[in-house]
Amino acid sequence: MALNKTSAGWLRRLSNRTYLPALLALAVVCAAGYYAERQNDTIHHQSERARIQQQAGLIKSRLEGQLNGDYQRLRGLAAMLATEPDMPQSRFSQITEQVLKGQTAIRHIAAAPQLVVSLIYPMKGNEPALGLDYTKNAAQRAAAHRVRDSGEMVLAGPVNLVQGGTGFIYRLPIFTGPEGERKFWGILSAVVETGTLYAETGVAGADSGLEIALTGKDGTGAAGQQFLGSADIPAGDPVLMEINLPVGSWQLAARPAGGWQSRPGNLWQLRLVLLAAGTLIVFPTFLAGRLSAARQTVIGQLRRREAELEAVSRRLEIAVKTSRVGIWECDAENRRVTWDSRMHELYGVPREEGPLSGTAWNARLHPQDRDRVAESLDAAERAKTNFASEFRIVLDDGTIKHIRALASPFTDAQGRDWMIGVNWNVSEDVRLREELIHANQALSERNTELKEGKRALEEAHAELQKQQAELYRLSLVAKHASDSIILTDARRNILWVNDAFTRATGYSAEEAIGSTPSDLLDGPDTDLSVIREMNRHKERGVRYHNEVLNYTKSGEEVWFDTNIVPVTGADGEVDLIIGIERDITRSKQRERELAEAKLAAEHADRAKSEFLANMSHEIRTPMNGIIGMADLLAEANLTADDQQNVETIRSSAQALLKIINDILDLSRLEAGKFAITREDFNLRDCIDSAADLFRPKALEKGLSMQVSYAAGLPERLHGDDGRLRQILVNLIGNAVKFTPEGKIAVRVSHAGADPCRLVVEVQDSGIGISEAQASHIFDRFTQADAATTKAFGGTGLGLTISSMLAKRMGGGISVQSQQGQGSCFRLELQMAPAGEAMSTEAPALADAPPQLGPCRVLLAEDNQTNRLLIRKFLRGQPVDLEEAGNGRAAVEMCKELQPDIILMDMSMPELDGIGATREIRSLPIPQPVIVALTANAFSSDRQACLDAGMDHFLAKPVKKAVLLHTLAAVLAEAAEAQQRPRASA
Structure with missing residues (x-):
């Protein structure tokens, strides 16, 4: 019970405001002491970490300087080996000794050309390592290949050394030769002893007061394996630093020896100081509280006297404000208004006129403020609430004043409602406010400009730094x-x-x-x-x-x-x-080599062309006699056996001629001299004529052949119908050849919406080809396999020429085939729309040879067989035929006989056909028509004949009908030319 009374007494004392400051001071002192102690702990920890960080930074700098310095020495040695790859051991030892002068960490250095150790320093004690082949050493092979393949230095370790202890191994690749043609020479290796390295850099110093751990074996950084120090150091909140190596990095972790101290050494000194300071603060505060209680009593008395003076003070305050504030009052019942003199001054109304009535006052309000103020005042009167507003009034002279008004309702002792208020002129305040607004706007704009200027300066500074960095990079680029x-x-x-x-x-x-x-x-x-x-x-x-x-x-x-x-x-x-x-020395050398190679290729091309021309001439000359004589024999009345023999000769000769033509076509295509002649033609006539060539053979083999045309195909197209027919003859001929039974279908359509994109599919049910064979079926001199060649014959050039022609004509040929099921060749060509209409029927030679008119013909031919053949072709014609065995004789006979037509061979002894034509054209005689009749079948030969002055060109072997039709056309042209002068006369 006594204890409760004591506690209650203390509570009463504590609840007394007298002791409240002392209690607050005590609480503040305690909080400040706790905060100071915490701050002391923080400062101690930060200073300790700063000290450790400084020591660790010094060790980091030493390690980086030592390792990078060793790396630069090794780079210099590697550069010398790159420039002097055949360096002997004596020079290597001399240079290495100079490079390693003043350092002790590198134990030895070895150079391994082509990964075989050949140079060592120092030699003493390391002789067994000479001849070590890294590619055959399992422990060294992977690292050596890594350096060779990456082209960069590798720092490995620490590793256990054979000589004892541990060390780091530098491995540098060495390349020789200029940029762009660098060749791998070998590897330069150096062993750095860890003990010496740690001692020189302070890592292993016992007097450093640090515990150090290193992580990142083989330069793998923080993610790598720890190779130095206790395993619990990285987990003990150490100071971490990255050590940048020439390639890769290590992570250094450091803490004080024995770990971090949890409490600073000055803890109790701080606590004593805080206790003394708290005492000096709390005790005076307690005394001040006692004095404050005494003062409160006096203050209470003063407040009572202040209340008595408040009424007097209010009146005095109103009196003071009368100097610039107008006061008014209004009887709410009869609307009687009373103004003081200041109100009259504000509104410009003489005192003798009394205050303005409500209507007159309302009229003085600015028109833009009138409704607002009236509504606000009426609302205040109805609700008996305070009125506050700011408005403008317009005086009689037009002056505008800004008025601020305040009013409050009250009820007097008699119960009457009044409204009392004040007005004062705030025009100056408004002006200052507007000026302030303008000033603020100007200041805002200025601040915006300053911000923009600051931003521009920052951008300029950043750009300057960027340019400086760019200049630095450019300088590095230029140097290297x-x-x-x-x-x-x-x-x-x-x-x-x-x-x-x-x-x-x-x-x-x-x-x-x-x-x-x-x-x-x-x-x-x-x-x-x-x-x-x-x-x-x-x-x-x-x-x-x-x-x-x-x-x-x-x-x-x-x-x-x-x-x-x-x-x-x-x-x-x-x-x-x-x-x-x-x-560009090597480029110049290559240019010379290419020029020489180009010249050699041109010589080879000319030699090939000359060979093909000679081959064509030499083969076509006897072929002319064989085919011509066979044609003449076919016209005779022969027995069935003889007719079959003649037909065999003709077909064999035609087959040989086709081989020759294929070879010539291929040569022209490869040389880019194959002309594509484009003209309007009838599409159906062209395709039907190609198919009709093989219908007899197809019927003979029991094959059905169908040609179908899709809807929408144009009747006429513009292109090279001769080359189209040549391709179709090859494709349809192959289909007939390789189809023992079944059918052949030729389908004609167009690709997409372009009617001129011609598509022709030739499908057969023949032997087919495999997928592997189809991949090279268009290669030259290629057929499906050797058995096919033996069974069906052929040179293997037909599809090659057809494919090349199709590409020249804006398209191509593709094949789909299955062995034993047949093949489908798809030809696609780009044609153009035809021009003016043309006849739907192609001109053809008459079935029977024409009958020539009387004429004199000179045959210039050195081959007796060909002369005999022409004589037989012209037998029964009213032709006076003369023969010359060479070009010189042809010129002389032309002077004497003055023939109507000359059949001129190109290749003749003494004087060739070109030279003979030029001399004949220069003779002062009636000029004959000169027709080239030659085995030279190249287009260049045709052009050479025409350039020399010949009128027509016939290539051997020549058919009898073709020769006779040509001579008939020549004679008709000559007759027409003679009649023109007579008609004009």
């Missing part, structure tokens, strides 16, 4: 570019050269700077006119490009593709000249 780059001043003195220039010319940068390019590079065969033209362009500040022959320091010729770019200053004068040179 594969093309030679030379910077000269306006007088052509060299200011700077890149590494490629020194490699290409053999001059060092020190030797080049200060000289002119001509002093260094010009030689005995340099084209001085090119150099002078280049200098003129430099002086004019105009770009220049050319190929220049220069010489290296050792005197070797080198061709450069040179680009000169003068750079002018603000005054238009040349300040700097940039020269970019690309080594």
Whole structure:
């Protein structure tokens, strides 16, 4: 019970406002102490981490400097091996000793040309490693191949060394040769001892006060394997740093030896200071609270007196405001208004006139404010609420004032309702407010401009940094570019050269700077006119490009593709000249080789053409006699056996002639000299004529042949109907040849919406071909297989020529076939619409040879068989035939006999047909009609004959009907030419 009373007493004391400040001060002091202690812990932890981070950063810098320095030494050694791949052991040891001077971490270095160790430093103690073949060593093979294939340095380790201990292994690939043709030479390896490396860089120092862990074996970074330090260091919130290696990285983790301290050493000193400070704060606050209680009593008395003075103060306040605020009151019952003098001044109304009536006051309101103010005032009166508004009034002289009005309703002691209010002039306030608004707008606009300016400055700064970075990158590009780059001043003195220039010319940068390019590079065969033209362009500040022959320091010729770019200053004068040179020596050599190869190919092509022409002539000449005589025998009355023998001779000769024509066609197509003659033709006539050629053979084999035409095909087209017929003859002929039984279908249509895109499908039920055979069926000299060739014969050129012709005519040929089921060849050609209408019937030779009129014919032919054949062809015709055995005799006989027609062979002894024609055309005699009758079947031969002055061209072997029709046409033309002068007379 006594305890409860004591507690209640303390609660009463604590609830007393007197002690509240002291309690608050105590709470603040406690909170401040807790916060200070926490801050002290944080500061201690941060300072400790900063110290560890600084020490770790120093170790990181040492490691990176040591490893990258070793890497640069090895790169220099690798570069020397690349330039001197046949370096002996003695020179290797001498150079390596100089490279490794002053460092102790690298234990030994080995060079392995073609992955076989041949050079070692130091040699002592490492002799067994000589001859080690990495490709045959399972422990070394994968790493060696990785370096060779990637073309980059590999840092492996740490690994256990055979000599004892652990170490890191550098492996660098070495390539020889210029850029673009680099060849793999071998590998340069170096072993870095871990103990020495750790000792030199401070990693293993016992006095560092750190626990260190390294992660990233073989340069794999934070994701790699830890290879140094305790495994619990990375998990103990260490300081982490990335160590950048020449290739890859390590992660360094560091913490204080023994781990992080949880409490700072000055904890109790801080607590004593906080206790003392709290005492100095709380105790005076308690005393101040006691004094405050005494003051509250006095304040209560003062408040009572203040209430008594408040009424007086209100009146005094109104009196003070009367100096600038107008006061009015209105009796709500009778609407009587009372103004003070300030109100009269505000509204410009003399005092003697009294206040304005409600209507007059309403009229003084600005028209734009009148309705708003009236509604607001009426609402306040009805609701008996305060009225507050700002409006404009218009005085009699037109002056506009801004008035602010406040009013409040009240009820007097007699129960009457009143409205009392004040008005004051706020025109100046409005003006200042508008000016302030304008100023704020201007300030806002200025701020916007400043922001834009700041943004522009930031963008300019960023652009400047970007340009600086770009310039830095460009400088690196220029220095390490594969093309030679030379910077000269306006007088052509060299200011700077890149590494490629020194490699290409053999001059060092020190030797080049200060000289002119001509002093260094010009030689005995340099084209001085090119150099002078280049200098003129430099002086004019105009770009220049050319190929220049220069010489290296050792005197070797080198061709450069040179680009000169003068750079002018603000005054238009040349300040700097940039020269970019690309080594094209090998390209020049290849150009010479290609020119020589082209010349050799042209010689071979001419030789092939000459061979084919000679072969054609030599074969066609006897073929003319064979086919001609066979045709004459066929006209005679022969027995059935003799007729069969003659037909066998004719078909065999025609087969041989087709082979010759196929070879010639193929040669023309390969040479691009095969002419496509386009003219209007009847589509059905062309296709039907090709099919009709094989109907007798098809009927003989018991095959049915159908030709069908799709709807919508044009009657006439514009194209080469002769080549179309040639292709169809080959396709339909093959179908008949390779179909022992069944049928053959020829379907004619068009592709898509283009009626001129002609599609012809030739389908048979023959032997077919396999998918593998179909892939090369269009190759030259190719048939399905050897058995097919033996069974059916043929050269294998027909489909090749047909495919090439189809491509020349804007289309192609494809095949679908199944062995034993037949084949379907699809021909697609691009034709054009026909022009004017033409006859639907093609002209044909008469069945019977024509009867010639009387004429004198001179036959110039050196082959007796062919002369005999022509005599027999002309037997029974009223022709006076004379014969000449060579071109010279033909000219002499022409002078004497003056023939009407000359049948002229091209190839004859003493004087060929071309030369004989030219001489005859120069004779002062009535000129005969000269018809070429030759075994030279090339289009070039035809053109040569026409250019020499011949009128017609017949290729051997010639048919009797063709010869007679040609002679008849020639005689008809001559007769018509003679009648023209008579008609005009």
